[in-house]
Amino acid sequence: GSNVLVVDGNRLGRIRFQGADGNDFNTTAAEIMVEVDGTASLNDIPGVIVLRTRTAGGSLSDKLLVTAAGQVQVPITGSGAGLRIGGDVDLFRSAANILTIPDSVLIDGTVDEVQLTVQGHSTQTNFVILAENSAGTDLLTLATAGQLALPVTGSGAGLLLGGDVQLYRSSANILFTPDSLSVTGILRVGTFLSVQGNQFCHAAATGNTGGRLRIDVTGDHDANIAGYFIDGFTDNLRIIDSAGKTDAVFTFEGRLEIPTTGVGAGIMIGGDAQWYRSAANVFRTPDSVIIDGTLEVGTVQTYTASNVSTDRTYDADATTTDELADILGTLIADLRTIGLVN
Numbered sequence: 001g002s003n004v005l006v007v008d009g010n011r012l013g014r015i016r017f018q019g020a021d022g023n024d025f026n027t028t029a030a031e032i033m034v035e036v037d038g039t040a041s042l043n044d045i046p047g048v049i050v051l052r053t054r055t056a057g058g059s060l061s062d063k064l065l066v067t068a069a070g071q072v073q074v075p076i077t078g079s080g081a082g083l084r085i086g087g088d089v090d091l092f093r094s095a096a097n098i099l100t101i102p103d104s105v106l107i108d109g110t111v112d113e114v115q116l117t118v119q120g121h122s123t124q125t126n127f128v129i130l131a132e133n134s135a136g137t138d139l140l141t142l143a144t145a146g147q148l149a150l151p152v153t154g155s156g157a158g159l160l161l162g163g164d165v166q167l168y169r170s171s172a173n174i175l176f177t178p179d180s181l182s183v184t185g186i187l188r189v190g191t192f193l194s195v196q197g198n199q200f201c202h203a204a205a206t207g208n209t210g211g212r213l214r215i216d217v218t219g220d221h222d223a224n225i226a227g228y229f230i231d232g233f234t235d236n237l238r239i240i241d242s243a244g245k246t247d248a249v250f251t252f253e254g255r256l257e258i259p260t261t262g263v264g265a266g267i268m269i270g271g272d273a274q275w276y277r278s279a280a281n282v283f284r285t286p287d288s289v290i291i292d293g294t295l296e297v298g299t300v301q302t303y304t305a306s307n308v309s310t311d312r313t314y315d316a317d318a319t320t321t322d323e324l325a326d327i328l329g330t331l332i333a334d335l336r337t338i339g340l341v342n
């Protein structure tokens with residue numbers, strides 16, 4: 001024939017495997033073809049090898065191709081196609097641009113290098129990694145922006161670290177752990193902490209050794225502090241006991257308030273030096289006060305005779321003459337201070 005240049009798709013040769021089907025002897029079961037794969041030129045004809053087989057009750061179709069570029073192609077899709085390795089490991093195309101392996105995958109590196117790299121396209125807007133359960137529920141996603149998401153909520157989801165430390169989403173915008181949390185660096189909180197309702201902090205049991213929240217209400221004790229709270233309100237922080245009574249208030253202006261009055265309340269310093277409110281507008285201490293600097297009094301104070309006799313008592317029988325003179329001098333100075341003598 002004439003020397004006509006072949007074109008892409010022209011068949012160059014074919015090997016057929018035929019047999020008797022009970023009616024004739026030329027029924028083809030499979031064939032191997034070679035076709036032109038691209039543009040031919042002088043001494044240059046790119047080719048593709050095509051392996052075709054017939055399915056039961058069907059016709060011949062392409063099952064495997066080796067292209068001119070060296071690409072091995074399996075045109076058939078679905079779980080019955082693809083590759084089967086070792087008799088039980090399958091690899092196939094389950095949907096558009098999706099390669100499915102229904103079996104386990106082991107990446108066993110032999111050198112010090114990256115073992116697995118998953119890289120998304122520069123314009124990709126979908127997930128780089130998506131893990132689902134058999135029902136199609138998203139369990140884990142990794143977005144192209146670098147965000148790792150665990151969509152499932154509740155105590156059965158989230159992270160489980162070390163077999164017993166759990167971290168999960170308990171409700172909207174709340175990250176919860178039923179275990180202890182240790183922060184060796186700085187913990188920065190942009191807004192109030194909320195443990196239950198509007199509580200700022202809830203000390204539910206005796207504090208741990210080495211660092212604890214301690215709230216003493218009726219003395220210097222180390223008892224269980226369950227039921228005492230530090231609550232965050234719009235204008236202050238409050239320490240409230242289990243009966244709902246406010247024991248202390250720290251305002252956002254920096255003022256410390258202790259609403260409870262009497263000798264059992266107030267401030268205890270050093271375990272024995274006490275300050276408290278004994279009556280209306282009266283700040284009192286039953287202990288000694290030493291002022292190294294100047295004590296300034298804004299207004300004149302009024303005293304009764306009973307105040308003087310109660311505050312200062314002297315035993316003349318147990319006092320020497322010189323000591324009594326000193327005491328009388330001090331007493332006169334006190335009387336002059338309070339306005340009883342000129």
